Amino acid sequence: MMARRSIPEFAFYERLFMRALFAWLVWRATPDVLVVNGIPSPNGVTRIVNLHFLLDPQFFAWARTALAAALILYLLRLVVWLALPIASFVNLAANGITNSQGAIQHAAQIVSLVLLAQTAAHFFGIWRRRQGEERRLLEDRAIWWSQQTIVAVYLVAGITKLIVTQGLWIFQARWIGVSVAKSAYQSYYDTLNQADLQQQLAVANFAAGHGWIVALIAATGLLLELGSPLMLLNRTTAALLGCLLVGFHLSLDYTMRLTFIYNQWLLIIFMINVPYWVVTGARKLFVPRAGEVTSP
Amino acid sequence: MKFASVLTSARTRWRRTRCKWLLVITVLCLGLRENYPFSNFPMYSSFSQHTYFLYLANVAGEPIKTRQLGLSSSALKKIFDRARRQELEHFEKSGSARVSLADEAAAQSLLCYLDGLVAAQPPAQKLLAGLEVRHVRVQQQADGLRLETRTLARHP
Numbered sequence A: 001m002m003a004r005r006s007i008p009e010f011a012f013y014e015r016l017f018m019r020a021l022f023a024w025l026v027w028r029a030t031p032d033v034l035v036v037n038g039i040p041s042p043n044g045v046t047r048i049v050n051l052h053f054l055l056d057p058q059f060f061a062w063a064r065t066a067l068a069a070a071l072i073l074y075l076l077r078l079v080v081w082l083a084l085p086i087a088s089f090v091n092l093a094a095n096g097i098t099n100s101q102g103a104i105q106h107a108a109q110i111v112s113l114v115l116l117a118q119t120a121a122h123f124f125g126i127w128r129r130r131q132g133e134e135r136r137l138l139e140d141r142a143i144w145w146s147q148q149t150i151v152a153v154y155l156v157a158g159i160t161k162l163i164v165t166q167g168l169w170i171f172q173a174r175w176i177g178v179s180v181a182k183s184a185y186q187s188y189y190d191t192l193n194q195a196d197l198q199q200q201l202a203v204a205n206f207a208a209g210h211g212w213i214v215a216l217i218a219a220t221g222l223l224l225e226l227g228s229p230l231m232l233l234n235r236t237t238a239a240l241l242g243c244l245l246v247g248f249h250l251s252l253d254y255t256m257r258l259t260f261i262y263n264q265w266l267l268i269i270f271m272i273n274v275p276y277w278v279v280t281g282a283r284k285l286f287v288p289r290a291g292e293v294t295s296p
Numbered sequence B: 001m002k003f004a005s006v007l008t009s010a011r012t013r014w015r016r017t018r019c020k021w022l023l024v025i026t027v028l029c030l031g032l033r034e035n036y037p038f039s040n041f042p043m044y045s046s047f048s049q050h051t052y053f054l055y056l057a058n059v060a061g062e063p064i065k066t067r068q069l070g071l072s073s074s075a076l077k078k079i080f081d082r083a084r085r086q087e088l089e090h091f092e093k094s095g096s097a098r099v100s101l102a103d104e105a106a107a108q109s110l111l112c113y114l115d116g117l118v119a120a121q122p123p124a125q126k127l128l129a130g131l132e133v134r135h136v137r138v139q140q141q142a143d144g145l146r147l148e149t150r151t152l153a154r155h156p
Helices: A012-028 A057-076 A080-098 A109-130 A137-164 A169-191 A197-209 A211-226 A228-232 A235-256 A261-272 A274-286 B002-016 B020-032 B073-090 B095-120
Strands: B050-057 B132-141 B144-154
Touching: A012 A057, A012 A109, A012 A137, A012 A261, A012 A274, A057 A080, A080 A109, A109 A137, A109 A261, A109 B020, A137 A169, A137 A211, A137 A228, A137 A261, A137 B020, A169 A197, A169 A211, A169 A235, A169 B050, A169 B073, A169 B132, A169 B144, A197 A211, A197 A235, A197 B144, A211 A228, A211 A235, A228 A235, A235 A261, A261 A274, B050 B073, B073 B095, B095 B132, B095 B144
Parallel strands: none
Antiparallel strands: B050 B132, B132 B144
């Protein structure tokens, strides 16, 4: 029996696809401008580093330019040891400031965590290479740690639900209609666009009247979160659970306007891994197997 | 002796595990809680029969788009919540009036925050005169959802 590899191996085209889409995602997940009122409630990175200099619009524009340059270098795999820390700093600093307004948002957090994981994996890999590790593992480890980070986000969310409710989250979920209504009105007051309000309120009223059906659906979501480590078993479980989690996000988007678009993209990039399945499928269809007759 | 063998066994298991980073990041997120970029992701981690949201109304009493001020209604509520927690401590000895006093003081803090936020956005500044912070309580009752609205503060 063959020993299982400690780090999964990825083909060149998979790595390129992941790098390109992840660079684009980091760019999207970093604010274009900082519309903030100083740093009134420092959180996370802003507690450690004084980031007031980034509140100067001109300085922030330079930081965005540095980020663009770093992401291009990252995509081309050039001076990655410099590109990743620069990208991490700009992304973490900008999002750290927006999260220091007294209101913590969780949309871009997962992107910052994956970026941090890739930076840590890269420097750990450099250290391991000095001890004789293969060069290819440098990037494969970055992907492997990215996958583990995505799983950790779901796992932590599931564990927190159990801790906060002392295991009773599913029973409390019958009151989810109240939260759906709150989200519906909050979305409405953002833009005063009535388009989705009635549909969302209908969902909220249905949830309020059918608590146990809703609790059952919520239980599925919690199971998906707690079962997310199964995504690390192999490519098939990663793709299957990745698709289920994207479906879960789409249903949350429909009912509660909780998009979590970056979570969805990260699942598509690192878990579902479309290029692998396209290439594998194409090979099975078009490349003749050994011993097969190819021409009459 | 027994402790030493447990330690050795744990060390061996740690070396064998393929998912060390998963364990590290899970422990960091749960331990550091809300410290960007780490988080224990507490959103929707519990539900109750009632909740609330806020919206802003202009001098004529009509709701305004929260995004016009450069933030979302969700962020508006979180900023209010944070101020409210502080005010609840501040009014600890105020008896039955504690909650309403804390709500009103938090709404005033929110208006002060909005003042600072729009300082660099001249078009948004004119929205502030007479701006009201309205609190809507959403409650689940046997016959469905019930909403109660009250005004917490008004901008001078």
